Structures are given as structure tokens and as C-alpha cells.
Amino acid sequence: MNADVAPGSVLVMGAGSIGCYVGGCLAAAGVPVTLVGRPRVLDAVAQHGLTLTDLEGNKRKVEAGAMQLAQAVPVGAKPSIVLLCVKSGATAEAAAELGAALPAGTVVLSLQNGISNAAVASKAAPGLKVLPSMVPYNIAELAPGAFHRGTTGRLMSVAHDALKPWLATFEKAGVPLDLLADLRAVQWGKLLINLNNPVNALSGLPLREELLQHGYRRCFAALMEEAIGVLAAAGIEPAQVTAVPARRLPTVLRLPNWLFRIVAARMLKIDAKARSSMADDLALGRRTEVDALCGEVVRLAQSHGRTAPRNAKMVELLDGAWPKPPQQLSPDAMCRALGI
Numbered sequence: 001m002n003a004d005v006a007p008g009s010v011l012v013m014g015a016g017s018i019g020c021y022v023g024g025c026l027a028a029a030g031v032p033v034t035l036v037g038r039p040r041v042l043d044a045v046a047q048h049g050l051t052l053t054d055l056e057g058n059k060r061k062v063e064a065g066a067m068q069l070a071q072a073v074p075v076g077a078k079p080s081i082v083l084l085c086v087k088s089g090a091t092a093e094a095a096a097e098l099g100a101a102l103p104a105g106t107v108v109l110s111l112q113n114g115i116s117n118a119a120v121a122s123k124a125a126p127g128l129k130v131l132p133s134m135v136p137y138n139i140a141e142l143a144p145g146a147f148h149r150g151t152t153g154r155l156m157s158v159a160h161d162a163l164k165p166w167l168a169t170f171e172k173a174g175v176p177l178d179l180l181a182d183l184r185a186v187q188w189g190k191l192l193i194n195l196n197n198p199v200n201a202l203s204g205l206p207l208r209e210e211l212l213q214h215g216y217r218r219c220f221a222a223l224m225e226e227a228i229g230v231l232a233a234a235g236i237e238p239a240q241v242t243a244v245p246a247r248r249l250p251t252v253l254r255l256p257n258w259l260f261r262i263v264a265a266r267m268l269k270i271d272a273k274a275r276s277s278m279a280d281d282l283a284l285g286r287r288t289e290v291d292a293l294c295g296e297v298v299r300l301a302q303s304h305g306r307t308a309p310r311n312a313k314m315v316e317l318l319d320g321a322w323p324k325p326p327q328q329l330s331p332d333a334m335c336r337a338l339g340i
């Protein structure tokens with residue numbers, strides 16, 4: 001296949017960090033892209049276009065006119081594929097809108113964290129073919145219309161014939177995509193890493209700075225260790241999605257700073273600007289995805305006759321206090337809150 005000819009068009013549902021970065025990279029590679037999003041983001045894109053940068057030092061510019069910008073799924077849209085990029089709490093509503101507007105059978109990649117988004121979307125839009133997918137890297141919105149990839153990795157999705165013609169295009173666009181028969185192990189492996197999202201959000205620090213604080217690492221390690229125990233009880237073997245295997249990560253996280261810097265050098269290859277997607281939610285006063293991350297661990301524990309008190313506590317801290325969750329916790333205060 002000629003990689004210079006896009007196999008079709010792409011609709012991004014939820015133009016935020018992931019949607020603008022992945023959709024923008026595809027647009028920069030010549031793919032016709034529609035960004036469906038909110039005025040906060042779309043107005044900025046209309047004014048400045050997209051500037052896409054990464055930790056390898058690349059910089060791409062996409063003019064606003066090169067993409068279609070829309071606040072709702074355009075009537076009559078027939079995208080070849082849809083990238084579902086809303087936060088977990090918005091999945092059902094966004095999927096229902098897609099289901100009402102798009103032809104039956106349209107393939108939707110759920111480029112979302114957590115375990116259940118594809119199932120939630122399929123329930124809300126049974127006519128669509130929703131595929132669990134995974135984004136390994138961090139994207140931060142640095143300025144209006146400016147999105148930065150601060151870590152590395154390859155997108156993954158459950159395999160589907162409709163995706164095969166797209167692989168060369170995703171590769172050329174700098175957002176390589178791998179297809180797997182089953183994504184469950186990868187999703188759980190990624191969720192273990194995402195247990196740092198609430199720690200990072202509540203630290204008020206960029207990811208790298210937060211991970212260099214021993215107290216925050218102890219909190220991440222405790223949430224992760226608890227989740228690993230629950231996964232073992234459920235017979236789920238999480239895939240390795242970082243340089244350090246999940247089972248060893250809690251021990252590595254608890255190392256003193258000087259040793260952690262050496263042992264976790266590859267893991268610490270994070271751009272100084274990167275912050276977790278949950279930090280954005282807390283900063284913008286939006287409800288966080290804590291229930292789709294820590295809450296998923298709590299529910300898996302319950303379904304196997306166990307408890308996950310530290311993950312439950314994190315849900316309580318952020319969701320229980322909604323709409324006024326704490327904005328920042330010191331490492332000591334967070335350790336105390338989690339009973340560490």
C-alpha cells in the first residue's frame with residue numbers, strides 16, 4: 001500500500017490532549033481529520049492551529065484550515081475510523097452521540113485509560129464497533145493549541161481488519177499503532193501505571209518532579225502493590241508497559257532517591273513539562289477519572305471477596321469530596337491519608 005495516500009478520514013471525538021495530538025499528527029501526514037470538541041479547545045485551534053512537539057525535539061505545525069473543527073458530530077459524517085478521546089466520565093454521552101450520527105459498523109478506537117470505556121461506549125452505541133485501545137505516552141497542553149508528547153511508546157489496539165490499511169499511515173504520522181488479539185493484560189498493565197495519576201494530580205507537580213519525591217513514590221507504590229495483589233487473586237497477569245516490570249515496580253519506587261535515579265533511569269525519561277492527565281482535570285475543576293482507575297481496582301477486589309482500602313481511600317479523597325476535592329497534598333499528608 002502507498003503510505004502517502006490516507007486510507008480514509010478520521011473523526012476525533014473529544015479534542016483534548018490525546019485527540020489533538022494523535023489527530024493532529026494524522027492531519028500533518030495528510031489525513032482528512034475532523035476534531036469534535038469544546039469551544040475552549042476548538043477556538044484556540046481555530047486561532048493558532050496546532051503545534052505538536054515531542055521530547056525528541058520534533059515540531060510540527062498544522063494550520064487550522066487543514067482540519068474540520070466541529071462542536072458536534074457533523075451530520076452525514078462517514079469517517080473511516082473514530083478516535084474516542086474523552087475522559088471516562090464522558091464516554092457514554094459521547095458514544096451515544098456517535099451512535100446516533102454515524103453509520104452502523106463504524107470502527108471506534110477507545111484511546112482512553114481504564115478498563116471499561118470500550119464496554120461503556122458499546123453499550124451506549126451498540127451499532128458501532130468499539131475497540132479497546134491504549135495510549136502509552138503522556139501528552140500535555142502547554143499553551144492554547146500547543147500539545148507536547150513528553151514520554152515515548154506505541155499506540156495499541158485490539159486488531160480489526162479495518163485497521164490494517166491504516167498501520168502505514170499511523171507509522172508515517174509518528175503515532176505508530178500495534179494491533180493485538182486481546183488488550184486486557186495491556187490495559188491492566190497501563191492501569192497499574194495510572195495509579196500514579198491521582199498521586200501526581202494531588203502533588204501539584206510535573207510528573208518527573210513528583211516521581212523524584214520519595215513520599216509520593218511510597219503512595220504510588222502502596223496503591224500499585226495493593227492492585228497487584230488484587231490482580232493475582234483475580235488470575236490476571238498484567239502486561240509490562242514500562243521499562244520496569246510491574247511486579248518489581250513497588251520495590252523500585254520505594255528505593256531512596258539516589259538509588260531510584262539510577263535504577264529507574266529509563267522510567268525517568270520524562271520531559272520536565274509532562275504532567276498526568278488527571279492533573280489537568282483537577283486544575284480545570286473537572287471531575288477526575290479516579291473511579292475508572294482506583295475504583296476499578298476496588299470493584300475487582302470486591303468481586304473476588306477482597307478489599308482494596310488504599311485505592312478506595314483515593315477514590316474517596318477525590319470523588320467523596322466532589323465538587324471540592326483537595327487541590328494539593330504534601331507527601332506526608334498523602335501518606336497519612338492513605339494510612340501508610
Ligand SMILES: NC(=O)C1=CN([C@@H]2O[C@H](COP(=O)(O)OP(=O)(O)OC[C@H]3O[C@@H](n4cnc5c(N)ncnc54)[C@H](OP(=O)(O)O)[C@@H]3O)[C@@H](O)[C@H]2O)C=CC1
Nearest residue numbers: 014015016017018037085086090094112113135138139277
Ligand atoms: N493526556 C494524557 O497524557 C493521556 C491521557 N490518556 C487517556 O486519554 C483519554 C483522554 O484524555 P485527555 O486527552 O487528557 O482528555 P482531555 O480532557 O484533554 O480531552 C477530552 C476533551 O473532550 C471534551 N469532550 C467531552 N465530552 C465531549 C463530547 N460529548 N463532545 C465533544 N467534546 C467532548 C472535553 O471537554 P470537557 O471535559 O470540558 O467537557 C475535553 O476537552 C482519557 O481516558 C485519559 O485517561 C491516556 C494516556 C495519556
Ligand SMILES: CC(C)(CO)C(=O)C(=O)O
Nearest residue numbers: 136137138193275276277
Ligand atoms: C501516560 C500517563 C501514564 C502519564 O501519566 C497517562 O496515562 C496519563 O497521564 O493519564
